[in-house]
Amino acid sequence: MLHVSGPLLTVDVGARTTEETDVDDVLESFIGGRGVATRLAHDRIPFDADPLGPENSLFFSTGPMQTSNMSFTGRMNCTAVSPLTGGLFSSNAGGFMSRNFADAGYAAVEVTGESDELVVVHVTDEGVEFEAVPDLEEATVPEITEYVEETHGLSEEHVACIGPAGENLVRFASVMTTESRAFGRGGLGAVLGSKNVKAVTFEGDSRREAEIPPIQMDVHREAATSDHIMKQQGTTSVTSLANEVSALPTRYFSELQFEGVEGINGDRVGEKKYKRGTCSSCAFACKLPTKDEERGVETEGPEYETVMSFGSNCSVDDVVDVMKSNELCDRYGVDTISCGNAVAAYLAAEDEFGNVDLIHEMVEKIAYREGDGDVLAEGIARFHDELGVDNWTVKGLSFAAHDGRTLNGQGLSYAVANRGADHMFTTLYAWEYPLVDRESALDPTGLDGKAPHIVEQENARALEDCGIICRFSRSFMTPERYEGLFEADYDDLLAVGSRVVELERHFNNQRGFDRADDTLPYDLPDFEAALDDYYAQRDWNADGTVPDDHVNEPQSAD
Template sequence: MNHVKGPLLEIDAGDREATTVGVTEERRSFVGGRGLCTKLAHDRIPYDADPLGPNNRIYFASGPLQQSGMSFTGRMNCTGLSPLTDGLLSTNAGGYLSRNFVDTGHSAVEVVGAADELLVIHVTDEGVEFVEAPELRGATVPEVTAYVQRERNLDAENVVCIGPAGENQVRFACVMTYESRAFGRGGMGAVLGSKNVKAITFEGDAAPDPDLPEDVQREVHSAAATSDDLMRRQGTTGGTEFINDNFSLPTRYFEKYSFEHADAIGGDAVEEKKYRKGSCSVCAFACKLPTRDEATGLETEGPEFETVFSFGSNCEIGDIVDVMKSNELCDVYGLDTISCGNVVAAYLASKDEFGNAELVHETVEKIATREGVGDLLAEGISRAADELGVRNYTVKDMEFAAHDGRVLHGQGLSYAVANRGGDHMYSTTLRVEYAGEVDPETLDGKPELVVRRENHAAIRDSGIVCAFAGGTDHVTEETLEALFECDYEDLQEVGARIVELERHFNNKRGMDREADTLPYDLPGIEDALDEYYALRGWNTDGTVSDDLVGEYAAADD
């Protein structure tokens, strides 16, 4: 089985030391990306660590596909103990970072400890340099990029950084790269902030030679370049009106199922503001959304569908420019647009101020700086709901994505069991329900579907291949078999190991079946949980046995 190459680079921010560690067996058994990082985090982060303490560790990793020149591979993984969910969590980002990371020659980079001064860390194929940068205190993401360009002659594509939200340890702060691409969910930006690390740069000339079939790479790249998929023009917003009209676009903080102004913030509205093509590293699909409003001069990248939901329909904002402004503020300050938009919607509900775009933008800024009510909202909905007097629309303390489990029951089950909580990308069961391949309003057959799709997503995030490649059928199960040189069922087994390690770690932090709950009733959910656990070979209380996880130490390729 093909897997990522190179050692682990361990960086201690407190001691300002860096060492390389061999991780050959981990790479062979867990491929790279999310899989490799999950294995390392499971084994190296103490079960009782404080997510915002020095013993938490944050990991960055590429996968074997980042050694290629294939479309849909311009992505990176980030893993750590989440300050939002209090569990092990992985998130990934696109952009242009991945090839620069691979050029350092490392399969993964780990940051532990906490610095006594604000640091910028430079990682190259020749070593690591620690630079104190107190002048960056409070700097926005574009200001950090400008600093790195000025001081190091490196571009935005070499940088991961945090904005003020990360420094202020907002629980849903992002790690940002290329200014507008986010390691979005779960608060990894707050983890870097707790370590007093403002930015990390990657550069070098030590990329390993790719060991991937060239004919498959060419086929995928050609398909991406010639596709006429709507997503190439409108990104994920292309389905906004379809979802609103036929399923549910949560509105007014989940009070309503549809938004009367969906067309004003949907795919056509976004495409009207798009002024050029945008892409990730070496990807010919080019589905990103550089947008500009000529009247105001506002420029941003996006918004994508999740932001259209969180800052649009859920806040009852029906002007695409207002949503673009919210999107840009989140990028500048380093905030997850899904969690932040939902938190703002909860605040609007508490004040009966739906539709107040000016208040939305003011509140985003207050969250990033923890000013006034922003200090409460920076904790996330779960920790603020009682004081706000609103319903807690989260799973495992993570705010929901747009795809409504009340009408997509398989997606609802996925939210309940996902180790990340209310995250749509953990299984993307929503896709087959939207497509009509299965009846959306039943849980019959859904546990097996969720298991298979969770496993698939785990290996996708370990490869690493963009989720849109599978959603547009450019990277199929057969393509993955060819790329990884193994049977697809073997990949399913790797995915299962990744999911189980995440679950085992979270079990050790006290999470079990009681955490696999939804804030609304879903008929048959308890029976579906029983079936899901049985299919995975877990205990009926949602826990993974130590013996099962112990077997992974001996796993090989």
Template sequence: MLHGRGPLLRVDVSEQAVLEEPIESVHKEYIGGRGVGTRLAHERIPFDVDPLGPENHLIFTTGPMQASNMSFTGRMNATSVSPLTDGLLSSNAGGFLSRNFTATGYGAVDFVGASDELIVVHVRDDDVRFESVPELEGATVPETTAYLETEHGISPDQTAVIGPAGENEVRFASVMTTEERAFGRGGLGAVFGSKNIKAVTFDGNSSPDIEIPATQMEIHQEAATDDHIMKRQGTVAVMDLANEVEGLPAYYFSEQQFDGVEGINGAAVEEKKYEKGTCSACAFACKLPTKDDDAGVETEGPEFEVAMAFGSNSGVDDIVEVMKSNQLCDEYGLDAISAGNTIAAYLASEDEFGNTELIHELVEKIAHRQDEGDLLAEGIDRIHDELGVENWTVKGLDFAAHEGRVLHGQGLSYAVANRGADHMYATFYSVEYPLVPDEDALDPNGTLGKADRLVHRENLMALNDSGVICKFSRDYMNPERYEALFDADFEELLDVGARTVTLERHFNNQRGFDRKADNALPYDLPDLEQALDEYYETRGWVDGVVPEENVPEV
């Protein structure tokens, strides 16, 4: 089986000490990326850890496909215990960092401890340096990358940076790379903030020599020549369809259609797009560099989830205003989905939907924990009672745009996902809209009989996250191509995904997650209890808990 290479670098920022450890056996069993990160976290992070305490770890990992020149491989993984969900969580980011990380020669870099002063950690293939940077306290992401480029000649593509939101331990703060790409969901930026790590930089000339099969070029060629709508509109291309099927959350989830959809849909974004945008080595180029000269805003996106959170869910029908919100989140280092949804909750409580001046003001206040921003920085799950609104989260993570009240299998996926209400955990929405060929589609109505397919998709997405391969490769990947790329039977590869999901669940079980956490949707789904039973039976779990005899050896 094709797998990642390179040792683990353990970086203790309390002692400013580093240690290399071999992890070849872990790579062979879990490939790389999320699989390796989950396996290492399960072994190294105490089950009762405080997410914002020094004993929490944040582990960066890549996979074997970062040694390729294939489209859909410009991504990497970060794993930690989330300050937002309180569970083990992996997040991944696109951009150009992954290959600079791989150039260090390390297969994983694990940060633990907490520094007494604000620092930048420079990781090279031949050296690790700790730089005190008190002058960067409170700096935005662009200000920090500008410092690194001016003082050290380090490109933003080589950096993982937090903004004021991370320093202030906002529970949905992001780790940003290439300035506008994010390890977004779950608040891993707050983990770096708790460790007093302002930024990490990666460089070297020690990329592992991994032979990637020729199938990579077939996929790359198809990605380059295919006339796909995502190349023009990104993920927001699906917004009109979602609205048409009454599956677009609006006004803090109180409605499922938005009359102002034409002001924030794919066509509106495409009108503001001024050039192609992509990730490292990817010819698919689905990113959205956008700008509006009159408003003085230039950003990347918004993608569908952000256009929902800061658009329809906040009662805003002007794409330029959503672009401003997106830009502010990138500058301050905030997950734009959670920031938008949390602000939408506040707007609901104050009857202020559509007040864009207030929205932009709240983004800044959240990042700095000022005034009402200090409350909102805790996230919806912790503050909904105080706001007097419904708790639109699962396991502490607020909902993505794909509407589980219409796409019932996606609703089931939100319920059981170890990350909470996250659309990318299984991407089940794709088979229910559908965005796949008719022979692979499912009726969106009902939850029963979908457990096997849901487990398959969770395992497949975990495999992608371990490879690491972008989820938007779905039109270009099939079992035969997975087998060719990874030199392994497809079922064997899915087993890697299954072990990863099981280890995540077992870790979270030790932190109190069980059936009750899976049965906490803010809306009713048909036959949910029976569907949960079907899911647990397929997984070999009991009431949401992994039996000890079923825990993969660590």
């Protein structure tokens, strides 16, 4: 089976020490990316670790496909215990850093401990440098990348960093790379902030090449020649469809359709796109560099999730206003979905829906934890009672844009996902809109028979994250192509994905998560029976926990 190669590099930023560890057994079993990081995190982070304490580790990892030239492979994985959800959390970011990470020669890099001063950690194939950077305190993401380029000659493509939000321990702060790409959602930026690490850079000339079968070029060629709407509109191409079928959260989840959708849909975003945007080695080029010269706004995006969180959910019908929110989040280093939803909750409490100036003001206040922003920075699950609004989260993670009240299987997926209300854990919405061929589509209504589909897609998404291969390869990466690329039976590859999901669940179980956390703030038909079916499909206990004998050499909980 194809897998990433190289040692684990552990960087203790408190002790200022490094250590290389042979982890070939883990690489052979878990391929790379999310799988390798999950196994390492499960075995090396104490089950009772404080997410913002020195004992939490943050793992950067890549996969074997990052040594290829195939489209859909310009991505990396980041894993740690989330300060937002309290569970083990993996996030995936695109851009151009993955090849530079691979050049350093490591399969994974673990950042642990806690520095007594603000530092940039420079990881190379010749060693690690710890650079004290007191002058970068509360620097924005563009300011950090500019500093690294001016002082070290490294472009933004070598840098993973945090903005003010990460330093201020905003629970949904992102780790940013290539300036506008985010390891988002789970607050991993706050983990780096808790360690006093402003940035990590990667460079070298020690990439450990893997023999990728020639089939990679077939995928690359089709990605280049495909006439796909995402090349013009990115994920916002689904906006009008979601609105039409009543799956677009609006005014803090109180409605499912937005009357102002024409002002923020894919057509409007496409009109603001001014050049081609892509990730490393990818010919699909679905990114969205956008600008509005009249109002002086330039950003990358917004993607569909941001159109929801800062658009319909805040009752904003001007795409340029959403672009500005997107730009602010990238500048300060916060997740656009969690931040937009938190602001939407604030607008609901203050009866200020549509107040664009207040929205942009609150993004900055969240990043710096000023005034009411300090409250919102804790995340909806922690502040909803104080504001008197409903708790629109699962496991502390606020909802993505494909609404489960209409797309019921996606709703069940939100409930059982180890990360919480995250659409990327299964992407089951694609089968319920549908965005796939009609013969593969699922009836969006009801949960009968949905559990096996959720299990299969969870496993498939985890496999992608081990590879690492982008979600948007769906139309190009068939099971036969996976078998050809990874030199393994597809069922065996899905079994790797299943073990990753199970390890995440087992770790979270040791932290107190069980069936009571697999819940929703709304009712779905036969939900409890569907939960039973899901656990049975995975051969888990009826209380939502993983039997210890499913996990090889489990970490001691003592």
